[in-house]
Amino acid sequence: VRNTCKSHLQQPLNGQNLPFTPWWLGERSPFEVQWISIVNVHLKDNERAVRPPCQQRGCLMKNFMDDQDFLLSTKTGEELFHNFAEGMPIVDYHCHISPKEIWEDKRFENITEVWLGGDHYKWRLMRNYGVPERLITGDASNHDKFVAYCKTLSTAFGNPLYHWSQVELKEFFNCELEINEENAETIWNWCNDYIALNDVTPQKLIEQSDVKHIFTTNEVFDDLSTFDLIAKKGYKFTVAPAFRADKIMNIDAERYNDFIGLLEEKTRKINNLGDLEIALESRLDAFIKVGT
Numbered sequence: 001v002r003n004t005c006k007s008h009l010q011q012p013l014n015g016q017n018l019p020f021t022p023w024w025l026g027e028r029s030p031f032e033v034q035w036i037s038i039v040n041v042h043l044k045d046n047e048r049a050v051r052p053p054c055q056q057r058g059c060l061m062k063n064f065m066d067d068q069d070f071l072l073s074t075k076t077g078e079e080l081f082h083n084f085a086e087g088m089p090i091v092d093y094h095c096h097i098s099p100k101e102i103w104e105d106k107r108f109e110n111i112t113e114v115w116l117g118g119d120h121y122k123w124r125l126m127r128n129y130g131v132p133e134r135l136i137t138g139d140a141s142n143h144d145k146f147v148a149y150c151k152t153l154s155t156a157f158g159n160p161l162y163h164w165s166q167v168e169l170k171e172f173f174n175c176e177l178e179i180n181e182e183n184a185e186t187i188w189n190w191c192n193d194y195i196a197l198n199d200v201t202p203q204k205l206i207e208q209s210d211v212k213h214i215f216t217t218n219e220v221f222d223d224l225s226t227f228d229l230i231a232k233k234g235y236k237f238t239v240a241p242a243f244r245a246d247k248i249m250n251i252d253a254e255r256y257n258d259f260i261g262l263l264e265e266k267t268r269k270i271n272n273l274g275d276l277e278i279a280l281e282s283r284l285d286a287f288i289k290v291g292t
Helices: 075-085 099-104 111-115 120-129 142-153 160-173 184-198 202-208 225-231 256-266 273-289
Strands: 090-095 211-219 238-244
Touching: 099 202, 099 211, 099 225, 099 238, 111 142, 111 160, 111 184, 120 142, 120 160, 142 160, 142 184, 160 184, 202 211, 225 238, 238 273, 256 273
Parallel strands: 090 211, 211 238
Antiparallel strands: none
16 A cells, blocks of 8 residues: 555645645644544655655644544543453454455455445435435445545544444555545545555455454345355354344335245244244344354
């Protein structure tokens, strides 16, 4: 990434050709600078990343991303994390990655596939911001969806998604640009270059995160055959379905009869509550057989 993105890393500090308008040219307040880090990659000694002048002068204002403990508000929290939790493997009991994607392990084509392909939390934030559905789950290009998300996130200071996304950008793509509409194009190119150069796939991201066990979110009528196929791949982690009965429990749902029909296809004819209970027990047995 260093060589591919070097054009993004060595811009002059006079404000020209930068991927944003710096506050010292009148567009950003000093407060906002603590949220900005232009780049923090491992460069050779004779190379330097672009930083706002206040950071170069060594003033006290710092980027919250430079502090690995920024989410730990007490000494007790720091001790519990660093002395106990930090080195432990992760058990992801509520994962939205598609089991099919984990099995196929295809390289992602762009950052939108990684971030927005199935993340309903990000979708909800965009809807709350008033983003048209075509830019969320519709027919808009992946590029335009990503730009729309960056614009939305720049208004979400304090929302966990803001920290979540900035940490992911740093941890998995080695990029510390502030996520906003101004930087969206640079981040888009940076991350896509990184994905291509490093052949980023679901398996690599999961193992990089030291995840040992994954439970995907599955409806009771989902096809479970993929889990046997994943088990044969020899990954360093296990994948099992979580038994999620939301759609069957929501009797007021507009498509409830359709959901019952899907459950019948996997089990038996359902005419009453007793039949439903037997069908659900049958499906739970099927989930247990593949690791639930």
